[in-house]
Amino acid sequence: MTRQIPLSVSLPDSAGFENFYPARNEQLLAALRECIGIHVMQPTSIYLYGEAGCGKTHLLYASVRLTRDLEGAASYIPLHHWPAEALNQLDGKGLVCVDGLDAAAGGAAVERALFRLYERCQAGAGVLLIAARAPPGQVGLGLDDLISRLHGGAVYHVASLNDLEKREALRMRAANRGLQLTDEVARYVLRRYPRDTHALFGLLDRIDVASLSEQRRITIPFLQKLGETPQR
Amino acid sequence: MATPKIWDKCLSHLEDELPPQQFNTWIRPLQAVEESSQLRLLAPNRFVMDWVKQKFLKRVDELVANLSSQNVNVLLEVGSDERWRTTVSQNDKATGKPSRNTWPGTLNPSFTFDNHVEGKSNQLARAAAYQVGENPGGAYNPLFIYGGVGLGKTHLMQAAGNLIMDRNLHATVAYIHSERFVAGMVKALQHNTINEFKRYYRSLDALLIDDIQFFGGKSHSQEEFFHTFNTLLDGKRQVVITSDRFHKEITGVQERLISRFGSGLTVPIDAPELETRVAILSMKAQAKGIELSDEVAFFVARQVRSNVRELEGALHRILASARFTGKPIDIHLAREALKDLMVFQERQITIQNIQKTVAEYFKIRVSDLHSKRRIRQITRPRQMAMCLAKELTNLSLPDIGDTFGGRDHTTVLHACRKIDELLKLDAKTKEDYENLQKLLIG
Numbered sequence: 088m089t090r091q092i093p094l095s096v097s098l099p100d101s102a103g104f105e106n107f108y109p110a111r112n113e114q115l116l117a118a119l120r121e122c123i124g125i126h127v128m129q130p131t132s133i134y135l136y137g138e139a140g141c142g143k144t145h146l147l148y149a150s151v152r153l154t155r156d157l158e159g160a161a162s163y164i165p166l167h168h169w170p171a172e173a174l175n176q177l178d179g180k181g182l183v184c185v186d187g188l189d190a191a192a193g194g195a196a197v198e199r200a201l202f203r204l205y206e207r208c209q210a211g212a213g214v215l216l217i218a219a220r221a222p223p224g225q226v227g228l229g230l231d232d233l234i235s236r237l238h239g240g241a242v243y244h245v246a247s248l249n250d251l252e253k254r255e256a257l258r259m260r261a262a263n264r265g266l267q268l269t270d271e272v273a274r275y276v277l278r279r280y281p282r283d284t285h286a287l288f289g290l291l292d293r294i295d296v297a298s299l300s301e302q303r304r305i306t307i308p309f310l311q312k313l314g315e316t317p318q319r
Numbered sequence: 320m321a322t323p324k325i326w327d328k329c330l331s332h333l334e335d336e337l338p339p340q341q342f343n344t345w346i347r348p349l350q351a352v353e354e355s356s357q358l359r360l361l362a363p364n365r366f367v368m369d370w371v372k373q374k375f376l377k378r379v380d381e382l383v384a385n386l387s388s389q390n391v392n393v394l395l396e397v398g399s400d401e402r403w404r405t406t407v408s409q410n411d412k413a414t415g416k417p418s419r420n421t422w423p424g425t426l427n428p429s430f431t432f433d434n435h436v437e438g439k440s441n442q443l444a445r446a447a448a449y450q451v452g453e454n455p456g457g458a459y460n461p462l463f464i465y466g467g468v469g470l471g472k473t474h475l476m477q478a479a480g481n482l483i484m485d486r487n488l489h490a491t492v493a494y495i496h497s498e499r500f501v502a503g504m505v506k507a508l509q510h511n512t513i514n515e516f517k518r519y520y521r522s523l524d525a526l527l528i529d530d531i532q533f534f535g536g537k538s539h540s541q542e543e544f545f546h547t548f549n550t551l552l553d554g555k556r557q558v559v560i561t562s563d564r565f566h567k568e569i570t571g572v573q574e575r576l577i578s579r580f581g582s583g584l585t586v587p588i589d590a591p592e593l594e595t596r597v598a599i600l601s602m603k604a605q606a607k608g609i610e611l612s613d614e615v616a617f618f619v620a621r622q623v624r625s626n627v628r629e630l631e632g633a634l635h636r637i638l639a640s641a642r643f644t645g646k647p648i649d650i651h652l653a654r655e656a657l658k659d660l661m662v663f664q665e666r667q668i669t670i671q672n673i674q675k676t677v678a679e680y681f682k683i684r685v686s687d688l689h690s691k692r693r694i695r696q697i698t699r700p701r702q703m704a705m706c707l708a709k710e711l712t713n714l715s716l717p718d719i720g721d722t723f724g725g726r727d728h729t730t731v732l733h734a735c736r737k738i739d740e741l742l743k744l745d746a747k748t749k750e751d752y753e754n755l756q757k758l759l760i761g
Contacts, residue, residue: 118639124366125344130635157364199533203498210425222659231563232530235468239628241635244659 102148106263108256111246112142118241122214123150123182124157131208132215132240136222140284141247143218147184150216154182166190171197179207181214188219192227202233215240248284250277257287261305264295268305275307325358325391326351329382333375339608344642345371350398358383358391361398368397426484426494426527430477436602438595441471444586448475448559452482455490455525455557459584461548465562466588467753469626472561475588476527479559483525493520494527501533501540517543521550525557531580532562535571545576552579565746590756591627596620600630607638615653622657624711625756633657668711668759670722676758677704680751689724699748702734707755709735 109116115135122129135143147163154161160181164173167190174197177183183204191197208215219226222244223237248256254273261268280290294305294313303309333346348367352359360379362368371379372395383391432452437445444464451462462479464472480492495503507516520526526547534541551558562569565587566580591599597616604611619637623629640656641648678685681700688701701723708719709731716728723731741748 114640114643117643120366121344121639121642124364124370125348130631153366157366159364199498203502206496206499231468235626235628238626239469239631241639242632243636 102145103152104149106260107142107145107149108248108252108259110248110252110256115243115245116146118243119146119150120153122241123153123216129214130240131213132205132217132237134223134237134240134242135216135218135245136220136226136242137245138220138247141245142284143245144186146245147186147216147218150182151184166197171200174200174204177204177207179204179209179211179213182216183208183213184216184218186218188217188226188228189221192219193229195229198228198230198233202230202236205233205236250282253277253282253284253287256284257291260288260291261295266295266298266305272305272307272310275310325353325383325387326360328386329379332382332386333378336378337375338641338645339610341642343608345375356389356391358393359398360393360395362395363397365397368395371395426480426492427477428481430474431481432478434602434606435471435474435478436591436595436598438591438598440589440591440595441475444472444475444588447584447586448479449482451557451559452479453486455483456555460552460555461558461560461580461583463560463562463566463580463583463585464588465565465585467590467626468563469628470588470590471627472588473529476529476559476561480525480527483557487524490524491522492525492527493523494529496529497531497533500528500544501537504540504543517547520547523551523556525559526551527559529561530563531560531572532564532569534576535569537571538573541573541576545573545579548576548579558583568746590625593617593620596623596627596630599627600634603631603634604638607634609638609648611648614650615648618650618653619657670708670712670714670719673707673711673759674704674722677707677755680755680758691724702737703748703752703755705731705734706738706752707759711756711759 104116104120107116119133122133135146137143144165151161151163161184162177162182163184163186164177165186167187171191171194174185185201185204188201191201205215207213217237221227222242223234228234228237254270254277257273257276258268258270276287276290280286294310297303297313298305298309301309330346334342337346345367348363349371350361352361360371362371376393376395380393383393432445432449435445444466447459447462448464450457451459464475466472477494480494483490483492504513504516507513528544534544548558560580562580566577566585569577569580597613597620600616600619601611604616615637619630619633623633637648637653637656640652644652646652674685674688677700678688681696683697683700687697688704690697692698705719705723708714708722709716712719714722716731720726720728720731738748738752742752
């Protein structure tokens with residue numbers, strides 16, 4: 088059989104709101120879309136917290152996308168990869184997304200930089216959208232002025248998916264790519280593979296590429312043949 | 320430009336028909352342009368346009384058809400009517416002073432005395448700020464306002480500035496956060512515009528500088544600020560400063576500057592008491608077009624005790640929840656919306672946790688708090704723990720007394736009075752108390 092070579096640019100999971108499985112986060116999603124989409128009565132900061140893999144980064148990307156779709160300015164700063172100076176370059180207008188505050192908490196320089204950025208956002212009518220694993224008072228920040236400002240904005244908990252929701256999320260993502268993932272296969276994946284969402288969606292990427300390449304439907308034997316290492 | 324008549328009528332109908340949040344969020348931002356047989360509604364962006372189209376346009380069409388004598392076509396699009404834009408103040412040209420647009424320092428007009436809630440905790444600071452607004456450069460110069468984060472220092476300071484400008488249209492007043500002052504100065508040095516920077520700040524009628532404690536360790540900026548400060552004071556122009564602590568407790572700032580901070584009037588702001596928190600919540604809700612019932616306001620104010628910003632954060636959550644569910648704001652909705660916060664607080668604030676936290680903080684044993692020992696090292700922490708238990712739990716005074724080795728409720732009352740008294744007189748007690756609150760509330 089001739090193998091079809093998949094294009095390397097194909098199938099990126101576009102991290103938009105439409106591709107986020109809401110589960111128990113429906114209210115958060117509605118509030119976030121509204122805050123990003125309209126420019127009245129919005130707080131200077133929106134703070135999302137939740138454990139690793141609950142979808143915070145996805146929501147930040149989706150917010151950037153929505154803002155840009157509306158022809159607004161948006162920037163994304165992952166603090167775990169970028170130095171604090173990156174924050175000093177931003178003018179505080181439009182949407183400013185800061186990911187991984189945990190990585191920076193406790194560092195005096197980065198906290199001061201974030202505080203200044205907050206002040207610029209307030210002056211420039213910008214919105215600071217922050218993601219971290221814990222609420223402002225418990226994330227390890229030392230600067231009280233920053234903590235109180237973050238508390239004063241909108242603070243939302245992003246609920247992690249349970250197994251049933253992960254299964255549905257997996258199927259939704261597959262369907263958005265035009266793949267059919269039966270309930271049986273989704274159950275198998277959840278039973279046999281690491282269940283954190285990063286691993287699951289990463290697995291879906293690989294399954295997608297392989298199924299396209301081999302022109303096969305996604306079945307349990309196909310997964311077994313893929314050679315992915317399941318957990319015993 | 321006059322508001323178009325048909326749209327005016329539509330607005331009045333829609334305001335009656337829709338919940339205030341929906342009206343304020345989606346309908347109020349629309350700008351209307353009436354052109355012969357067409358009403359153009361301009362949405363600030365596509366998101367609003369889509370939402371209005373989906374949820375309200377049909378009703379707007381009906382209203383327009385009913386309210387107009389002729390056939391009016393309603394057109395909804397993204398845009399902005401240039402005629403609605405406000406014109407920039409010409410004050411700077413009139414006075415010939417350096418333009419305020421060159422340097423940061425714009426007052427926020429929404430901070431006024433009218434929308435500031437007065438309570439026991441801020442009475443003195445408010446009276447002083449009002450006096451400064453009425454009579455800048457007078458007796459209270461500089462005015463130094465200090466207190467913890469989120470208690471309304473910035474509001475009072477800017478309200479004073481806005482009052483100065485209300486009384487004198489030509490007054491030049493700048494509000495600036497001390498971090499921005501430092502950043503502005505660094506930029507001026509880099510761009511070789513330091514003389515303009517100096518001229519601007521030294522030409523002001525009033526300088527309001529927020530969170531001065533951020534000057535700590537920045538000797539070059541302190542030097543410049545010192546000269547600006549002296550120039551303004553010598554010229555009988557007003558300086559208002561805020562800080563998170565008493566001026567003598569600011570670290571890393573030159574002694575001569577600290578002594579000048581205290582040369583006018585120094586006033587504290589404390590955390591608002593329950594009634595003030597309720598009033599603040601009601602006013603903030605009203606500003607968003609919402610009437611909050613007393614029951615809900617008291618409920619929220621009891622949950623959020625530390626500062627005004629957190630009250631505002633809680634209100635955001637409740638309003639978002641009401642918008643999402645379409646339900647009226649009652650105690651059930653408020654409880655549901657603040658569930659995360661309450662779980663956290665309930666976990667933290669038990670009498671056992673208060674006793675444990677206080678004992679650890681003062682390096683004594685919890686059993687010492689229960690004991691009959693009456694040495695100072697034990698009685699003071701015990702009184703503080705009782706006072707915190709009264710403030711942070713809903714337990715009765717007899718119940719609190721019981722948990723401290725079977726003491727009488729009058730002992731608890733005495734402890735609370737003693738701590739209240741010390742909070743006013745003794746900085747160390749105040750610091751300890753605030754630290755403990757922070758440890759318990761987060």
